[in-house]
Amino acid sequence: MDTSDAQSDLVEVLFTEQQIHERLAEMAAEIEKDYQGKDLLIVGILKGAVMVMADLARSLTRHVEMDWMAISSYGSGTKSSGVVRILKDLDADISGRHVLIVDEIIDTGLTLSWLTSNLSSRGPASVAIATLLRKPEALTMPVEAKYVGWDIPNEFVVGYGLDYRERYRNLRDIGTLAPHVYS
Numbered sequence: 001m002d003t004s005d006a007q008s009d010l011v012e013v014l015f016t017e018q019q020i021h022e023r024l025a026e027m028a029a030e031i032e033k034d035y036q037g038k039d040l041l042i043v044g045i046l047k048g049a050v051m052v053m054a055d056l057a058r059s060l061t062r063h064v065e066m067d068w069m070a071i072s073s074y075g076s077g078t079k080s081s082g083v084v085r086i087l088k089d090l091d092a093d094i095s096g097r098h099v100l101i102v103d104e105i106i107d108t109g110l111t112l113s114w115l116t117s118n119l120s121s122r123g124p125a126s127v128a129i130a131t132l133l134r135k136p137e138a139l140t141m142p143v144e145a146k147y148v149g150w151d152i153p154n155e156f157v158v159g160y161g162l163d164y165r166e167r168y169r170n171l172r173d174i175g176t177l178a179p180h181v182y183s
């Protein structure tokens with residue numbers, strides 16, 4: 001087992017834990033304003049969204065329900081295959097409810113574009129997206145995100161839920177990986 005320090009594999013920190021918490025608090029305030037008086041179900045997309053869900057939900061002071069989905073967008077090996085499958089569906093029936101999908105990153109847009117239309121077909125009152133990060137240059141599918149933490153360049157980022165080969169999700173900050181890690 002590799003017991004080296006994960007943080008030391010970052011070449012640059014893009015967002016610190018504190019910056020992330022501050023931004024999520026701002027997003028939570030917007031969400032509370034927009035969904036005032038409405039029933040709200042937030043849906044986290046496993047596994048990457050675990051950290052964002054935990055911190056965003058705790059920044060909300062209103063009642064909110066949490067549910068989870070697991071989705072595979074690597075059907076036949078690569079993301080470009082465009083194959084999306086549900087590995088774990090919602091427990092909740094969303095008909096007539098306001099649904100907010102929470103994810104940590106929109107990259108090509110494939111996952112959330114597919115998921116938005118899937119959830120929209122279940123008769124919810126509304127479906128919207130909150131994402132901590134978005135890569136506008138990488139988008140290949142149209143995805144409308146109502147709440148975006150930051151737009152970032154098309155670079156490989158890890159930490160705070162984002163992984164490289166299942167590692168680095170547990171880093172508190174978000175940063176770019178040193179090339180020696182993947183070369």
Ligand code: PRP
Nearest residue numbers: 045046047048105106107108109110111
């Ligand atoms: C990430 C992220 C999004 C998706 C975005 O999940 O959580 O759901 O990729 O990429 P896209 O816009 O190109 O579809 P991933 O499939 O890496 O799974 P994970 O959350 O388990 O890491």
